[in-house]
């Protein structure tokens with residue numbers, strides 16, 4: 001974002017059109033590479049789409065950065081998660097020690113993992129990027145999660161994270177951590193995809209059926225009581241969202257404005273992507289799929305965003321784990337595209 005992020009309107013974003021010429025050049029090259037046309041399947045399309053996003057003849061994912069944003073949720077007081085709130089801060093410390101799943105996967109893929117505190121209720125290590133808005137959101141069962149001004153500050157913070165920690169990134173993966181955030185994400189998804197709450201609410205960290213029924217009731221009551229204007233994404237975000245979700249909204253908007261592809265992770269990242277797309281629909285041009293989450297509402301998000309997942313491995317962890325794995329897939333697509341020989345060069349053109 002140009003200028004001072006504290007005074008500029010965080011929703012004011014200009015997203016460039018995809019470069020159709022670069023996409024066509026990439027497709028033409030794919031047809032000349034030493035393989036039967038189309039034989040690399042979706043890897044061919046992936047390379048061409050990244051070329052159109054980056055406006056280049058040599059699409060790349062490197063350097064790749066996964067940003068993991070963390071925050072707490074007041075709604076955990078309603079007993080909607082299988083784990084206590086303190087796990088959020090504990091996992092942030094684990095990210096910093098390199099001991100989390102996302103840490104191991106980022107190490108394996110040569111990805112930088114940036115950890116951001118957007119509103120964790122508890123002590124976090126000093127090495128964490130600090131954009132904490134408050135010690136967790138309010139309980140949406142009783143009141144809106146945050147003030148509108150807090151939502152806007154969090155979006156601005158997400159945008160500044162790109163400038164300050166991922167300005168050189170060729171690709172950014174969305175990651176998050178926050179006990180209770182599947183409740184927020186289900187509420188956002190129900191509101192923005194016009195789907196019944198029961199159809200988009202899942203087992204999160206592993207709750208039983210009784211707890212899931214309570215989770216559905218809590219979300220339904222929150223939506224009924226707060227009754228946000230569904231056509232105003234910031235109203236939806238501030239009513240039932242979370243600080244880490246708001247940060248990811250800003251991150252996504254800013255990355256797209258810089259032609260940087262964004263790999264959407266699971267259900268919570270998907271909720272952030274839905275909100276970003278409501279703010280600026282062209283953001284969807286710059287989104288790439290990762291896995292298909294076990295959370296039932298993920299499918300409604302992927303449909304609304306017209307996003308194809310790369311794999312379905314039964315994952316439901318978040319943190320940016322799916323995005324980190326997907327980087328390897330997109331890297332493979334770019335490597336084949338850039339590194340292969342053509343029929344003419346390799347003397348395979350039948351002469």
Ligand SMILES: O=C(O)c1ccc[n+]([C@@H]2O[C@H](COP(=O)([O-])O)[C@@H](O)[C@H]2O)c1
Pocket residue numbers: 080081082083176177178179180181182183203204205206265266267268269293294295315316317318319
């Ligand atoms: O990414 C997903 O699809 C996903 C699905 C289920 C759970 N999670 C993670 O689990 C936490 C939220 O689960 P819960 O049950 O506390 O709402 C949060 O830290 C997420 O990163 C993530």
Ligand SMILES: Cc1cc2nc[nH]c2cc1C
Pocket residue numbers: 083087091176177178205317318319
């Ligand atoms: C241990 C643990 C790790 C997580 N990572 C993302 N969400 C999580 C939830 C729990 C409970």
